Amino acid sequence: MRSIIISAEGSSSGKTTITLGIMKALIKKGYEVQGYKVGPDYIDPAFHRRVTGKPSRNLDIFLMGEAGVKASYMRGCGDIGIIEGVMGLYDGKGIDTDYSTAHLSKLLGLPVILVISPKGRSTTVCAEINGMVNFDDVNIAGIVFNNISESYYKLLKAAVKKNCSVQVFGYIPKDERLSLKNRHLGLIQSSEISDLDNKIEIASELVLKNIDIDNMLKYFKNAGTFKDGFHVENRKIKIAAAYDKAFSFYYEENLEILKEMGQVVFFSPIKDKKLPDDIDFLYIGGGYPEVFIEELSKNKSMLHSIREKLNSGLKCYAECGGLMYLMENIDGFETVGFFNGCAKMTDRLQNFGYASLEVTDNNHIFKKGLKINCHEFHKSCVESREKKIYSLTKELYDGSTKKWKCGYLKKNTIGGYAHVHFFSNMSFINSMVNSNDGGE
Numbered sequence: 001m002r003s004i005i006i007s008a009e010g011s012s013s014g015k016t017t018i019t020l021g022i023m024k025a026l027i028k029k030g031y032e033v034q035g036y037k038v039g040p041d042y043i044d045p046a047f048h049r050r051v052t053g054k055p056s057r058n059l060d061i062f063l064m065g066e067a068g069v070k071a072s073y074m075r076g077c078g079d080i081g082i083i084e085g086v087m088g089l090y091d092g093k094g095i096d097t098d099y100s101t102a103h104l105s106k107l108l109g110l111p112v113i114l115v116i117s118p119k120g121r122s123t124t125v126c127a128e129i130n131g132m133v134n135f136d137d138v139n140i141a142g143i144v145f146n147n148i149s150e151s152y153y154k155l156l157k158a159a160v161k162k163n164c165s166v167q168v169f170g171y172i173p174k175d176e177r178l179s180l181k182n183r184h185l186g187l188i189q190s191s192e193i194s195d196l197d198n199k200i201e202i203a204s205e206l207v208l209k210n211i212d213i214d215n216m217l218k219y220f221k222n223a224g225t226f227k228d229g230f231h232v233e234n235r236k237i238k239i240a241a242a243y244d245k246a247f248s249f250y251y252e253e254n255l256e257i258l259k260e261m262g263q264v265v266f267f268s269p270i271k272d273k274k275l276p277d278d279i280d281f282l283y284i285g286g287g288y289p290e291v292f293i294e295e296l297s298k299n300k301s302m303l304h305s306i307r308e309k310l311n312s313g314l315k316c317y318a319e320c321g322g323l324m325y326l327m328e329n330i331d332g333f334e335t336v337g338f339f340n341g342c343a344k345m346t347d348r349l350q351n352f353g354y355a356s357l358e359v360t361d362n363n364h365i366f367k368k369g370l371k372i373n374c375h376e377f378h379k380s381c382v383e384s385r386e387k388k389i390y391s392l393t394k395e396l397y398d399g400s401t402k403k404w405k406c407g408y409l410k411k412n413t414i415g416g417y418a419h420v421h422f423f424s425n426m427s428f429i430n431s432m433v434n435s436n437d438g439g440e
Contacts, residue, residue, distance in 0.1 A: 002220035003081030007101045008115040010088040014146040015115045016044055017178050019084040021203030023051045026080055034078035038101045039086030040375040042249040055252040062099040062354050063373050068423030070226035072253055093354050094397045102138045108223040111141040126163035141219035142167030147174045170211030177202050230423050237262035237280040244268035249286035254422050270295045274305035281315045284322030290330055290345050297333040310338045316413040317432050323415035339408055341384025351376040355394040357418050365435040372425040374418035
């Protein structure tokens, strides 16, 4: 599969819109397209899926490890792979390029197209481009300018031709019809944008009109063939996963591992009246329960169904928004009430970024010392009297560390804020599914 990476100077550059436009344009040209996303983001892959009709896959070296990233890449299928970067090209975990889009480019041996949104400068843009090209040994194939006029584009193209050694593939003009709204944790979810298909159609037509796709395709490369050793035995169990507009933050590979363990059935905590029958494991991922809290809270039969099953010993893993949902309330609105305590929204990020999670005490699910890399990104906080079983450590840019406790265990239910990818440590999910029944 020939692939390319779409990166940028930084966030809010328009790379998501251009990625979607290029995907759709290639589909119109008859190609089967596979989407990928660098980093831990859940929202952009949902946009990719809307265009391609197939799951988009995360490629996160910190969360998945190099072998996990290569395995995830290999699970994609199609003629063309489009990988959307994260933040700026060289922005990673700290003040070096580790775990950045550039790091991924070198790991997979794939070239990069830079999206640049200039304003009020001409030759200085060339200095910036040359700085990006010469900063590290990354194959930057060319440039796409975004959100500019045709006359400005002609000026910039001439300047780049004179001063830089990269291709200029084209530009996307400023067009308010392409704007995507944000909320407190990033873009509005694709499922909430009523005219998204129309926006994607507009973006693809602008790409076909203003970007030389045929020339761009000449720079796509094959990443090679990698091993995929991330598989589990079929345990013949039935797993229920919460999935609707309130809970949709799942890594595709995590769901695939559960599907290998048995049958996965999806349900809606907003619309369905109770949990699916005869389930052995419950998975409630992250999302926006705080945004849809009134609908969640009104569904009393679902709240009762989950609470009753968890109190009866059903095995469960609840992550971030899932943890919030299992508390007694979110900002005063009744929720499941399995864990003692409440969740509330604040006006700032509580924890943000990569961290390492370690189990601090032996229990009937995890062995003391089990470690897995994770990511947190939330403005909510939980006040609870439940015992915490995780210790999390975040390495800061200056060599210092930030440590905090999280992760609640009650009966056979684990709840925590940390988002994890099972590829980081397969013992994490295996321990939860294989655990013996526990008490209070």
